[in-house]
Amino acid sequence: MTEDLDEIAQRVSAARAATEARGETFYPGASRVHLAAFPPIERWDDWVELSSRAWPAREERHYMLVPTTCFNCESACGLLAYVDRDTRQVRKFEGNPEHPGSRGRNCAKGPATINQVTDPDRVLYPLRRAGRRGEGQWERISWDEALDAIAARIRKALTEQRHNEIMVHMGRPGEDGYTERVLASWGVDGHNSHTNVCSSGGRAGFQFWMGIDRPSPDHEHAKVIYLISAHLEAGHYFNPHAQRITEARQNGAKLIVLDTRLSNTASHADHWLSPHPGSEAAINLAVANHLIQTGRYDRDFVRRWWNWQEYLTECHPTATQTFEQFEQVLKNLYADFTFDFAAAESGVDAAVIAQVAELVAGAGTRLSVHCWRSAAAGNLGGWQVSRTLFLLSALVGAVGTEGGTFPNAWNKFVPRPIHTPPHPSVWQDLSWPAEFPLAQNEMSFLLPHFLKDGRGKLDTYFIRVYNPVWTNPDGLSWMEMLTDETKVGCFVALTPTWNESAYFADYVLPMGHGSERHDTHSYEQYDGQWIGFRQPVLRTARERLGEQVTDTRQVNPGEVWEENEWWTELSWRIDPDGSMGIRRYHESRARPGEKLTVDEYYGWMFEHSVPGLPERAAAQGLTPLQYMRRHGAFEISRGQGALHDREVPASELAGLAVTPAGRVYTRAPAPESPNIVPTGAPAPDGEGRRPVGVMIDGTVRRGFPTPSGRLEFWSSTLAAWGWPEHALPGYIRSHVHPTALKPGQVVLLSTFRLPTQIHTRSANSKWLDELAHTNPVWVHPSDAARLGIARTGDLIRVETEIGYFVAKAWITEGIRPGVVACSHHMGRWKLSGHDEGGVGAMMATVDLRRGDDGWSMHRTRQVGPYQSSDPDTARIWWSDTGVHQNLTFPVHPDPISGMHCWHQAVTVRPAGPGDAHGDIAVDTAQAREVYQRWMEQTRPADRVSPDGTRRPKWLMRPLKPSADAFALPAGSDQ
Numbered sequence: 006m007t008e009d010l011d012e013i014a015q016r017v018s019a020a021r022a023a024t025e026a027r028g029e030t031f032y033p034g035a036s037r038v039h040l041a042a043f044p045p046i047e048r049w050d051d052w053v054e055l056s057s058r059a060w061p062a063r064e065e066r067h068y069m070l071v072p073t074t075c076f077n078c079e080s081a082c083g084l085l086a087y088v089d090r091d092t093r094q095v096r097k098f099e100g101n102p103e104h105p106g107s108r109g110r111n112c113a114k115g116p117a118t119i120n121q122v123t124d125p126d127r128v129l130y131p132l133r134r135a136g137r138r139g140e141g142q143w144e145r146i147s148w149d150e151a152l153d154a155i156a157a158r159i160r161k162a163l164t165e166q167r168h169n170e171i172m173v174h175m176g177r178p179g180e181d182g183y184t185e186r187v188l189a190s191w192g193v194d195g196h197n198s199h200t201n202v203c204s205s206g207g208r209a210g211f212q213f214w215m216g217i218d219r220p221s222p223d224h225e226h227a228k229v230i231y232l233i234s235a236h237l238e239a240g241h242y243f244n245p246h247a248q249r250i251t252e253a254r255q256n257g258a259k260l261i262v263l264d265t266r267l268s269n270t271a272s273h274a275d276h277w278l279s280p281h282p283g284s285e286a287a288i289n290l291a292v293a294n295h296l297i298q299t300g301r302y303d304r305d306f307v308r309r310w311w312n313w314q315e316y317l318t319e320c321h322p323t324a325t326q327t328f329e330q331f332e333q334v335l336k337n338l339y340a341d342f343t344f345d346f347a348a349a350e351s352g353v354d355a356a357v358i359a360q361v362a363e364l365v366a367g368a369g370t371r372l373s374v375h376c377w378r379s380a381a382a383g384n385l386g387g388w389q390v391s392r393t394l395f396l397l398s399a400l401v402g403a404v405g406t407e408g409g410t411f412p413n414a415w416n417k418f419v420p421r422p423i424h425t426p427p428h429p430s431v432w433q434d435l436s437w438p439a440e441f442p443l444a445q446n447e448m449s450f451l452l453p454h455f456l457k458d459g460r461g462k463l464d465t466y467f468i469r470v471y472n473p474v475w476t477n478p479d480g481l482s483w484m485e486m487l488t489d490e491t492k493v494g495c496f497v498a499l500t501p502t503w504n505e506s507a508y509f510a511d512y513v514l515p516m517g518h519g520s521e522r523h524d525t526h527s528y529e530q531y532d533g534q535w536i537g538f539r540q541p542v543l544r545t546a547r548e549r550l551g552e553q554v555t556d557t558r559q560v561n562p563g564e565v566w567e568e569n570e571w572w573t574e575l576s577w578r579i580d581p582d583g584s585m586g587i588r589r590y591h592e593s594r595a596r597p598g599e600k601l602t603v604d605e606y607y608g609w610m611f612e613h614s615v616p617g618l619p620e621r622a623a624a625q626g627l628t629p630l631q632y633m634r635r636h637g638a639f640e641i642s643r644g645q646g647a648l649h650d651r652e653v654p655a656s657e658l659a660g661l662a663v664t665p666a667g668r669v670y671t672r673a674p675a676p677e678s679p680n681i682v683p684t685g686a687p688a689p690d691g692e693g694r695r696p697v698g699v700m701i702d703g704t705v706r707r708g709f710p711t712p713s714g715r716l717e718f719w720s721s722t723l724a725a726w727g728w729p730e731h732a733l734p735g736y737i738r739s740h741v742h743p744t745a746l747k748p749g750q751v752v753l754l755s756t757f758r759l760p761t762q763i764h765t766r767s768a769n770s771k772w773l774d775e776l777a778h779t780n781p782v783w784v785h786p787s788d789a790a791r792l793g794i795a796r797t798g799d800l801i802r803v804e805t806e807i808g809y810f811v812a813k814a815w816i817t818e819g820i821r822p823g824v825v826a827c828s829h830h831m832g833r834w835k836l837s838g839h840d841e842g843g844v845g846a847m848m849a850t851v852d853l854r855r856g857d858d859g860w861s862m863h864r865t866r867q868v869g870p871y872q873s874s875d876p877d878t879a880r881i882w883w884s885d886t887g888v889h890q891n892l893t894f895p896v897h898p899d900p901i902s903g904m905h906c907w908h909q910a911v912t913v914r915p916a917g918p919g920d921a922h923g924d925i926a927v928d929t930a931q932a933r934e935v936y937q938r939w940m941e942q943t944r945p946a947d948r949v950s951p952d953g954t955r956r957p958k959w960l961m962r963p964l965k966p967s968a969d970a971f972a973l974p975a976g977s978d979q
């Protein structure tokens with residue numbers, strides 16, 4: 006292989022020499038260098054392939070290749086649309102070699118975008134409810150009718166000062182800040198996200214350390230890779246990370262994986278640890294203790310970058326305030342976390358944990374770590390899993406080093422948009438309630454309970470790339486909320502396909518897939534920064550052919566629109582004459598008084614906010630927008646290194662003030678470039694100076710955006726906001742710890758997904774559905790024997806706190822005894838007697854009833870072959886589409902991070918004679934009781950806030966309100 010690449014490199018050199026000898030410019034881009042099999046970019050306007058269907062005849066097909074970005078997970082890999090020059094339709098999608106993150110490679114879900122585009126069941130026209138909500142009666146309407154009606158509602162709510170009755174609930178954002186900008190322009194704190202059912206637990210642990218909520222591991226250069234997630238198959242940014250992990254392993258890196266299941270990722274590990282769910286932090290602390298007790302940590306890094314002085318001052322004020330004293334305290338702090346203790350908690354052999362600890366000790370600064378969803382999303386106190394994992398990086402000094410782990414902001418770039426509305430001056434208590442002042446993200450999954458509590462109501466509620474009835478726990482409480490017009494006045498579903506929530510909407514509005522819309526994004530996938538550009542590929546193809554396209558609906562199927570143009574149009578109709586101050590954020594700068602177009606929005610951004618892009622574009626005779634339309638992505642920098650260690654220039658140090666703990670404040674204005682280093686998270690000091698860095702050995706360095714400017718081993722925030730006992734990296738026993746289980750109960754591990762499906766978004770891909778369509782429950786043979794489950798495929802009943810589901814068993818040694826596991830991506834359903842349709846290949850038809858003792862769901866029809874415009878739907882050979890387990894889970898909000906703790910203590914038994922596959926029963930009254938029990942664990946801001954605010958201002962928050970809105974309302978217990 007190496008020789009082949011050498012040969013290719015030689016041929017490329019020869020081609021360059023020949024091109025330059027002709028006086029022409031040779032394009033040195035990715036597609037000509039590292040993957041010569043990709044079509045070179047200079048031939049993207051007319052790429053010729055032979056038709057496979059015409060074989061053996063040599064029939065040429067001419068394509069225009071247009072880059073875009075995959076929207077089937079958060080990795081945002083580059084795609085190339087093959088647009089047939091004759092039919093002007095997309096023939097297929099392959100990888101974009103110009104994309105620095107994915108480097109031309111995709112998982113199965115990327116090319117399957119073509120299935121979504123051609124899906125015969127997709128929603129093509131705006132629809133309005135014609136009968137009762139959820140009754141299944143719809144009428145086709147025009148976009149104008151939908152826009153006018155919705156805009157009128159929002160305008161009325163805003164003029165009546167009911168700002169908190171407008172909410173947009175985001176699933177996968179797939180973009181950086183556009184929707185938040187729209188909501189800010191309306192002056193509403195209406196952004197809601199899915200993050201507290203997804204990654205908040207993982208994020209919180211990193212945020213308390215770094216002030217930044219995501220890690221950016223440099224897997225490619227690591228010596229040891231330590232994963233508490235499934236990064237080779239489904240974790241965060243998994244394709245870009247997986248290819249780099251694979252390369253590192255080819256270079257000798259060792260892979261440690263903590264995963265209770267034998268996942269695909271675990272199957273590649275050098276050391277696979279299968280812990281009891283929730284014990285992962287105990288293992289991390291045993292490894293940390295080994296490093297500490299044997300002195301195999303980076304003393305100088307710890308001395309310079311940890312906030313140990315602050316910790317000693319606050320928690321050991323009578324001790325000698327020296328680093329040596331801190332080291333002694335550190336030894337005592339973790340002495341109880343022996344290998345034997347971790348083994349007793351986790352069930353993993355102590356000798357195996359010792360081997361892993363030795364590997365970590367030998368990694369030096371080339372230890373890359375990641376923890377996402379998984380254990381951090383499954384357990385009470387799961388955020389301590391990522392906090393203790395990063396403790397290992399912080400001990401060995403593998404932070405911002407080659408082969409180490411970076412704060413994600415070092416490797417991500419968010420450009421400034423053309424208009425920046427001010428922060429809204431209101432606070433949305435339905436998303437950020439007082440009980441959770443430290444919640445990592447919006448308490449989205451508690452919304453039905455908050456409305457049942459009578460805390461408020463919603464006038465207009467949007468969902469967007471989101472299916473709360475299906476994705477969240479306790480989905481039937483969501484259904485009760487969405488069908489109650491006194492709680493939700495108008496429910497708008499922005500979606501490309503029917504889903505379990507859209508059935509209860511008032512408006513279903515068709516939005517585009519990944520090749521039918523504009524977005525920008527940038528994600529931390531290696532030590533560098535890039536920006537990617539999603540675009541409607543047929544629009545770009547037609548513009549390349551000289552046609553003018555002014556509205557994406559002109560090229561999308563049916564009347565499918567893109568969100569950006571929709572939000573602009575809606576904002577104009579809310580404020581038609583500009584008197585509300587909204588319209589100006591959606592107006593052209595170049596043509597005042599006219600609507601902002603997507604070309605101007607992105608053209609301005611690429612011209613003014615992306616360093617290096619205008620110059621690179623000019624070198625190719627292109628505008629920055631043309632460059633992005635042509636390449637699909639741009640690498641801004643590579644090798645960022647340890648930005649926290651950079652000296653702050655003297656020009657930024659005017660009016661310097663230094664706290665006793667070394668935090669440095671300045672009066673100098675913030676630097677122009679927003680992405681140099683985010684230092685400004687803490688509030689200004691009493692003199693109005695802003696934080697600019699931290700004093701390290703007499704030099705002002707950028708530091709981290711934490712209150713101390715250092716890595717926070719001890720969190721003054723947790724200590725001051727009511728949780729001093731958890732201010733250090735520690736171990737919180739999970740709600741599914743063995744001591745919390747009732748006799749006969751086992752743990753249901755419910756947080757994993759299959760590599761070829763992702764929530765609602767991918768189910769309308771026939772290729773993916775054929776690959777993965779069901780979710781049997783993993784049961785260890787010893788448990789199967791104990792429970793009387795004879796063979797794989799037998800029906801079992803899994804009983805939770807609020808109901809049960811009936812599924813098939815898969816008897817496998819790939820799960821540890823005492824734990825069962827079920828993927829959360831299956832069990833899609835549509836209601837019987839409805840005409841809407843759904844996703845024909847993946848949605849079973851169900852009868853859903855409400856009786857005195859709660860809800861019951863029963864399958865009336867499995868999926869099977871059917872006639873449609875796609876002949877493949879007549880070839881569907883599967884009928885089992887799995888079970889919707891999430892409906893049977895009550896809410897479990899972690900009192901600190903706010904994360905829903907997904908794992909369940911369940912009783913598993915063979916199905917009874919009346920049970921059928923897919924049956925579900927749920928008592929939402931019991932769901933209320935569980936909600937109330939978990940709420941009792943919280944410590945509300947009005948009891949614990951040290952400064953009369955609702956939340957520490959330095960903590961991250963999407964769409965942050967103005968500083969005034971942080972004040973607790975008058976009359977709270979302050």
Ligand code: SF4
Binds near residue numbers: 076080081115
């Ligand atoms: S679904 Fe696959 S191809 Fe698409 S962004 Fe995610 S990893 Fe990349």
